[in-house]
Amino acid sequence: MKLFIGQILPYFTVTIFILGMIYRLGRWAGAQIVHNITLSPWPQTKGQAALRVGTEAFLFRNLFIYDKALWAGALLMHFALLNVLIGHLVGFAFFGTQFALIPGLGITTELSKAMSDCFGSIFGIVLFVTLLYLLYRRLAKEAAKLVTKPSDNLWLLYLLVLVGIGNIMRFVPNYHIDYVLVHDYVTALILFCPVVHMELLNNGFFLVHLLLVQILLIVFPFSKLMHVFGMFAERYIVNRVYHDPAPGLPNVDVSAARQAELGIPDGILQGRGYK
Amino acid sequence: MPEYKGMVQPARASITELRKIHIEPVPDELKPGKAVEYLDQLRKKFRSFVLAMESCTKCGLCAENCHTYLGTRDPNNIPTNRAELIRKIYKRYFTLEGRWFGKLVGAEDISLDVLEQWYSYFYQCSQCRRCAHVCPFGIDTCEVTFIGRQLLHWLGITPKLHSTTGAAMEKTGNHSALPKPGIVDTLEFMSEEIRDEFGVEVEFPVDKPGADIMYIPSSADFLLNPYTLMGAGMFFAYIGANWTIPSTVTEAGNFGFLFDQYSTQRGNVMRLLNAAQELGVKKIVWGECGHGWRAAKMYIPTLADRPLRWPITHIHDEVANLIRNKELKLDPLQNSKPVTLHDPCNYVRACGLNENMRVIMNACVTDFREMNPHGADNFCCGGGAAILFDDPEMYQRRIMFSKKKAEQVRATGVGEDGDGILCAPCSICKAQLYPMVEEHNLGVEVKGLIDLVGRSLVWK
Structure with missing residues (x-):
């Protein structure tokens, strides 16, 4: 089991993930933007278009305007998720000392480690709670219930289990894992060195966490989770710069027409005597 | 056929009516297979459709923002569920998740019943794009129902209203099947109406050679909304424009946009460009018609088979411009x-x-x-x-x-x-x-x- 999940599977995971991403993105790119379907009012510059897409991507603009509760839940969930992902990367790379590396802030290594722990704990909990809210929403809110398929709920459950195990390793001292162990494990994997003997893989929670992450990555390119990229691809079609053709009618001189009293029966040009 | 298994449906075009718009209906037993074949063609072409099929997370935000769902509370009128009617087939035949985990992701085999669902619900969608406007990703259900309607049309399932309107356009150049003498008569009558009601002389030049401006009215303005056409006539007379209405295109609408974006819509576009060339106009001004204006403004550039030589604006653009310049x-x-x-x-x-x-x-x-x-x-x-x-x-x-x-x-x-x-x-x-x-x-x-x-x- 340790051999399979810890040593062999990761290479398959990375390969399938990369090939899968190329397949899915290539599939989107293969179809054309046939007609101009940009949504008006249009951005007038590329900057405005980027701002529009950016506010949707990072602040969830439309959710804020049309559904505050979903906005709060979704934004917090994604923000926490983003931080958890980044936290994993920098945590394992710098052992929690990452904040001390930022010049000019005067953060000590000890403080940085404490901050790292603190952020990790907060976002771990926020992520779990907001996922729970999103699941609750799907089960309780009429409109959400009507559009939900079993896989939508299963994904939320899956993430809850994955995050839940992560939180157990963070909060239950017996199962806590030191950054260094993971750092060494990942380094060994990258260098194609054997890892099966490693202490880390004896932690059952870690092994399950690692397995779930890998399944997630394998399925990711073929699943609804691709919406993170789909969003940008879709907005690239509907939020485009468009400039109206200039108004103005050829050979029209309104003041001359009015002076000539065009259309007025007693006028100079069309005086047909009708009153 | 107003109802099918509890679903409301518009009356269908007969075989004769379909042939008038060059469609040979597919026999029922072949329809499901052909539907998948056509869907495969269309999905490989339209990215907007692919993304609507593949990016929705089912957040449900569109539900309360669609007037059809608000009015009927029919779950299939929730935009994402409307798209799901085609998405379930798309998943089943064109995605791994649908092939391997069909039940979980809601994939379904194609059948005649599914096609009947499409016919019912894609023709309840008014393609208003409010769901696209509201969707956090900008997913446009319009793109889904366009494709759905196109596909149904190829199979020979088209509303009578749409097919007869399409055929009328091909025959007479307008949706109301008004021949040229009828158009000229109506316009003369409008001139009289204007003289009586507003006391001004307004002529409606038809096919005037050497006109600068070609005005494309909605044909409904000849019959149902005369004051719109009279208003446009008065506006052009007031500003002293050298304008004309082409008798070959007295239609701002383009129903092809709504059920057949390949043949019917393109045919109407070419008809317009031919008229502009024959009359030698300098600019095309569009009348009051919503879908027709979108079809003209946003689709002519990609549907015209020749380089586009005429700027096209909406009469509202021109009126607003003159108001801003304080000329009116x-x-x-x-x-x-x-x-x-x-x-x-x-x-x-x-x-x-x-x-x-x-x-x-x-x-x-x-x-x-x-x-x-x-x-x-x-x-x-x-x-x-x-x-x-x-x-x-x-x-x-x-x-x-x-x-x-x-x-x-x-x-x-x-x-x-x-x-x-x-x-x-x-x-x-x-x-x-x-x-x-x-x-x-x-x-x-x-x-x-x-x-x-x-x-x-x-x-x-």
Whole structure:
């Protein structure tokens, strides 16, 4: 089991993930933007278009305007998720000392480690709670219930289990894992060195966490989770710069027409005597 | 066939009617297979469709923002569920998750029943794009129902209304099947009406060689909305334009956009360009028609088979431009009844006419009251995409679809004294709202925007 999940599977995971991403993105790119379907009012510059897409991507603009509760839940969930992902990367790379590396802030290594722990704990909990809210929403809110398929709920459950195990390793001292162990494990994997003997893989929670992450990555390119990229691809079609053709009618001189009293029966040009 | 297994459906075109628009219906037993084949072709072409199929997370935000769901509470009228009717087939045949985990992701085998579902629900969608406007990702259900309707059309499942309108356009150059003598007569009659009512001389030149401006009216303006065409005529006469109406294209609409974007829509586009070339005009100005304006403004550039030599603008753009330049003298007192503006979907979410309509409105009425919501946020009239079916069941649906609009109009209070004006500057909106303001007892009269302009022009 340790051999399979810890040593062999990761290479398959990375390969399938990369090939899968190329397949899915290539599939989107293969179809054309046939007609101009940009949504008006249009951005007038590329900057405005980027701002529009950016506010949707990072602040969830439309959710804020049309559904505050979903906005709060979704934004917090994604923000926490983003931080958890980044936290994993920098945590394992710098052992929690990452904040001390930022010049000019005067953060000590000890403080940085404490901050790292603190952020990790907060976002771990926020992520779990907001996922729970999103699941609750799907089960309780009429409109959400009507559009939900079993896989939508299963994904939320899956993430809850994955995050839940992560939180157990963070909060239950017996199962806590030191950054260094993971750092060494990942380094060994990258260098194609054997890892099966490693202490880390004896932690059952870690092994399950690692397995779930890998399944997630394998399925990711073929699943609804691709919406993170789909969003940008879709907005690239509907939020485009468009400039109206200039108004103005050829050979029209309104003041001359009015002076000539065009259309007025007693006028100079069309005086047909009708009153 | 007004109902199929509990689903309402518009009456269908007969084989004869389908042949008039060059479609040979696929036999029933072959339909499901052909549907998958056509779907495969279309998905490989339209990225907007692929992304609508593959990016939705089912957050459900679109539900309460679609007037068809608000009016009927039919779950299949939730935009994402409407798309799901085709997505379940798409998943089953074109995605790994659908092939391997069909039940979990809601994939389904193709069948005649599914096609009947498409026919029912894609023709309840008014393609108003409010879901795209609201969707956090911008997913446009319009792109899904366009493809769905196209596919059904190829199979030989097309509403009678759409196919006969398409055929009429091919035969006469307008949707109302008006021949040239009828057009000329009607326009002469309008000149007389204008002389009697407004005391001014306005001619409607037809096929005038050497005209600078080609005006494309909605054919409904000849019959149902005469004041819109009269308003346009008065406007052109007032500014002294050298303009004309081409007898070969007396139609601002393009139903091809709504059921057959390949053949019918393109045919209409080429017909327009031919007319512009024959008359040697310098500019094309479009009349009041929502879907038609979108089809013209946004689709002609990609549908024209020749380089486009004429700038095309909307009459609202031109009127607003002259108002901004202070060249038009308008007397708002001529329109002193309370007015509210229904924003045609295609104007505000696809063609950017939002501000110009308000420039005009503020210049020619005294008591303008905005609806809530308005502009790009406004709701559809319930008849968009020409779902103006008169079969009793579909008509009932239209009443439901306009429920939200009725609430909005009522909330403005314009109809409280029974003499309000509901300005709806689009032929489909007008055709939908004429009966609907009666059904909902709104106390308003439906008018176009150019109607109000014509009425308020100060000639002397």
